[in-house]
Amino acid sequence: MRLLIIEDDRxxxxxxxxxxxxxxxxxxxxxxxxxxxxxxREGDYDVLIVDRMLPKLDGLSLVRSLREQEIATPVLIxxxxxxxxxxxxxxxxxxxDYLPKPYAFSELLARTEVLARRRTAATGQSEATAYRVxxxxxxxxxxxxxRAGREIVLQPRxxxxxxxxxxxxxxxxxRTMLLEHVWDYHFDPQTNVIDxxxxxxxxxxxxxxxxxxIHTVRGAGYVIRADEPQAS
Amino acid sequence: MSPAASPPPDGLIARLxxxxxxxxxxxxxxxLVLFAVLxxxxxxxxxxxxxxxxxxxxxxxxxxxINGLSEQYTAGGLRRLIAVVERRAGEPGASLxxxxxxxxxxxxxxxxxxxxxxxxxxxxxxxxxxRGSDADPSEHxxxxxxxxxxxxxxxxxxxxxxERDRLRAAIGNTFGSSLAxxxxxxxxxxxxxxSRVLKRVDxxxxxxxxxxxxxxxxxxxxGSAGDELDRLAQNLNLMLxxxxxxxxxxxxxxxxxxxxxxxxxxxxxxxxDEALRNAETPEALRAAMEGVIEDSDGLIRVFNALLTIARLxxxxxxxxxxxxxxGAVAREVAELYEPLAEDRGLSLTVQxxxxxxxxxxxxxxxxxxxxxxxxxxxxxxxxxxxxPQEITVSARRADGVVQLRVADRGPGIPEAERERVLDxxxxxxxxxxRPGFGLGLSLVAAVARLHGGSLDLADNAxxxxxxxxxxxxxx
Numbered sequence: 248m249r250l251l252i253i254e255d256d257r258x259x260x261x262x263x264x265x266x267x268x269x270x271x272x273x274x275x276x277x278x279x280x281x282x283x284x285x286x287x288r289e290g291d292y293d294v295l296i297v298d299r300m301l302p303k304l305d306g307l308s309l310v311r312s313l314r315e316q317e318i319a320t321p322v323l324i325x326x327x328x329x330x331x332x333x334x335x336x337x338x339x340x341x342x343x344d345y346l347p348k349p350y351a352f353s354e355l356l357a358r359t360e361v362l363a364r365r366r367t368a369a370t371g372q373s374e375a376t377a378y379r380v381x382x383x384x385x386x387x388x389x390x391x392x393x394r395a396g397r398e399i400v401l402q403p404r405x406x407x408x409x410x411x412x413x414x415x416x417x418x419x420x421x422r423t424m425l426l427e428h429v430w431d432y433h434f435d436p437q438t439n440v441i442d443x444x445x446x447x448x449x450x451x452x453x454x455x456x457x458x459x460x461i462h463t464v465r466g467a468g469y470v471i472r473a474d475e476p477q478a479s
Numbered sequence: 480m481s482p483a484a485s486p487p488p489d490g491l492i493a494r495l496x497x498x499x500x501x502x503x504x505x506x507x508x509x510x511l512v513l514f515a516v517l518x519x520x521x522x523x524x525x526x527x528x529x530x531x532x533x534x535x536x537x538x539x540x541x542x543x544x545i546n547g548l549s550e551q552y553t554a555g556g557l558r559r560l561i562a563v564v565e566r567r568a569g570e571p572g573a574s575l576x577x578x579x580x581x582x583x584x585x586x587x588x589x590x591x592x593x594x595x596x597x598x599x600x601x602x603x604x605x606x607x608x609x610r611g612s613d614a615d616p617s618e619h620x621x622x623x624x625x626x627x628x629x630x631x632x633x634x635x636x637x638x639x640x641x642e643r644d645r646l647r648a649a650i651g652n653t654f655g656s657s658l659a660x661x662x663x664x665x666x667x668x669x670x671x672x673x674s675r676v677l678k679r680v681d682x683x684x685x686x687x688x689x690x691x692x693x694x695x696x697x698x699x700x701x702g703s704a705g706d707e708l709d710r711l712a713q714n715l716n717l718m719l720x721x722x723x724x725x726x727x728x729x730x731x732x733x734x735x736x737x738x739x740x741x742x743x744x745x746x747x748x749x750x751x752d753e754a755l756r757n758a759e760t761p762e763a764l765r766a767a768m769e770g771v772i773e774d775s776d777g778l779i780r781v782f783n784a785l786l787t788i789a790r791l792x793x794x795x796x797x798x799x800x801x802x803x804x805x806g807a808v809a810r811e812v813a814e815l816y817e818p819l820a821e822d823r824g825l826s827l828t829v830q831x832x833x834x835x836x837x838x839x840x841x842x843x844x845x846x847x848x849x850x851x852x853x854x855x856x857x858x859x860x861x862x863x864x865x866x867p868q869e870i871t872v873s874a875r876r877a878d879g880v881v882q883l884r885v886a887d888r889g890p891g892i893p894e895a896e897r898e899r900v901l902d903x904x905x906x907x908x909x910x911x912x913r914p915g916f917g918l919g920l921s922l923v924a925a926v927a928r929l930h931g932g933s934l935d936l937a938d939n940a941x942x943x944x945x946x947x948x949x950x951x952x953x954x
Contacts, residue, residue: 350779351775432846435784
């Protein structure tokens with residue numbers, strides 16, 4: 248995917264550009280708000296990563312201006328600002344996701360990839376009513392889950408957890424992303440609460456099957472995938 | 480110039496200038512002017528009144544004389560009048576008499592000269608006059624009344640005003656000298672007050688300057704008078720005390736942070752170091768790197784928690800305040816932690832009253848409950864395996880507050896330690912071996928404060944019961 252990083256801190260920007268390129272993405276960089284705005288308007292990017300504090304044009308104004316121009320490119324806002332409300336303000340300005348500094352790169356990468364996928368999905372059709380990953384099927388309307396034709400009974404929360412994983416099949420989702428989207432809380436769970444929920448889900452989905460589908464990505468999160476990953 | 484010439488009076492001028500600019504001096508000057516004006520008005524009124532009384536007295540004396548003379552005139556005509564006037568004029572006193580011909584020539588009386596125009600018309604005048612022999616050139620003042628008699632003769636009756644004028648002069652003198660005294664005393668008093676106050680304010684300025692220069696232990700001198708300046712000095716001292724306290728607190732917190740972050744950072748460094756030296760295979764290296772990343776994530780988490788606490792303690796009420804059901808939040812978070820509790824062999828019971836709405840930040844309240852549950856799961860296991868292994872999450876309304884309570888059956892916290900565990904980085908000995916940084920309860924306490932609520936740690940006999948009380952939303 249094509250990314251635009253708008254960040255005035257040279258070192259942080261250089262690190263992000265390098266890390267995203269290593270993850271296989273095309274990255275452009277702008278050092279201030281006005282340059283970033285110009286690039287974002289002209290370039291065809293999948294995701295914009297915007298720092299909140301930027302010279303010349305601050306991050307929130309930039310996003311607001313883009314939205315006024317009806318440019319719907321997903322925006323992830325990075326912020327070192329210290330207010331409890333920052334997240335809400337960022338989303339209100341038209342951001343699609345929000346990550347406070349300091350953050351782990353794996354978290355940023357996972358969120359960026361999800362945003363990019365959301366964009367390609369949105370340009371296609373409206374959200375699917377059923378997901379299929381390998382022999383695992385989830386019907387959002389009847390709330391039925393089957394694997395290889397065998398029905399799996401899930402608790403409502405387990406269903407939503409699986410739904411979120413399958414919507415982002417093949418993509419890494421982090422623990423905080425799961426807490427945000429499945430439980431609708433944005434704090435940092437201190438112990439491995441999410442892990443326990445995932446392992447319960449995993450027990451129901453993968454037990455008795457040769458290939459596990461829910462994989463743990465160390466230092467990042469989880470991914471659901473039909474096949475064993477190719478060695479790379 | 481003589482070598483003994485006094486030094487240039489710059490210092491004195493500067494000092495005077497400073498006094499003139501002081502509030503005390505300006506105030507006393509204003510009072511001085513006001514007082515002088517009032518004194519002038521009062522004394523002026525007295526003088527004016529005295530003069531009026533005296534004039535009235537003179538006029539009534541003249542009236543009495545005239546009555547007497549007019550009786551004589553009626554009874555015995557001009558001749559008798561002249562005789563009476565002659566007799567009276569000979570007596571010593573302030574009374575004046577004169578009878579003239581129609582041409583104004585002197586017939587009888589003790590007035591020798593009069594301004595010519597006075598005799599032309601009858602009426603009352605205040606005028607100069609000459610007395611006795613023409614040789615006496617001295618002129619006196621008098622109030623005179625002129626009458627036309629039959630045949631053009633004129634009668635003048637009057638009274639000398641010398642007495643009155645002396646009294647007026649005396650009043651005037653008193654007036655002037657007392658005003659001068661008022662001004663003099665006012666200036667001296669103003670000067671005295673201003674320089675006294677100025678001296679104390681200068682002292683305070685001097686002390687605060689040394690304090691600002693870094694001597695934070697310095698204090699202002701407080702006098703025994705208990706006046707405004709003493710109170711000001713007292714308050715400034717209290718303020719300095721408070722600032723000192725905050726500074727010490729801050730230093731303590733940053734010392735703690737430095738100390739408590741050194742441990743995980745050292746661990747992180749050692750792990751990387753060891754991987755670099757000993758990892759033989761790419762797999763081992765990879766595992767080590769993953770461990771390093773995990774440790775770093777832990778550190779990031781600590782920083783985030785610290786930042787959140789600092790923000791909450793800064794006390795800016797978040798804008799994202801909404802009305803939500805605290806019971807629902809408690810239920811959701813309990814459900815989030817339930818599998819974890821179960822894995823640790825703890826049963827989690829939830830008792831929640833309906834409709835526990837409150838105005839606040841749902842995220843923060845959720846996080847607070849999560850922290851309490853996290854602690855309960857970490858430390859709340861009953862020591863004896865046969866004991867009750869349960870955690871109770873309850874939410875209820877009581878006296879306008881919503882009480883969110885998490886109770887466990889673990890070892891609890893000794894009463895003496897309950898206050899201390901709310902501080903940042905405080906971990907009781909029993910907890911030292913478990914993962915964590917001692918920030919969980921600090922954050923809960925900060926959330927309670929931000930919402931205007933309270934946090935209470937109590938004995939659950941056995942175990943710990945933590946109650947987060949938040950003001951309930953108005954119905």
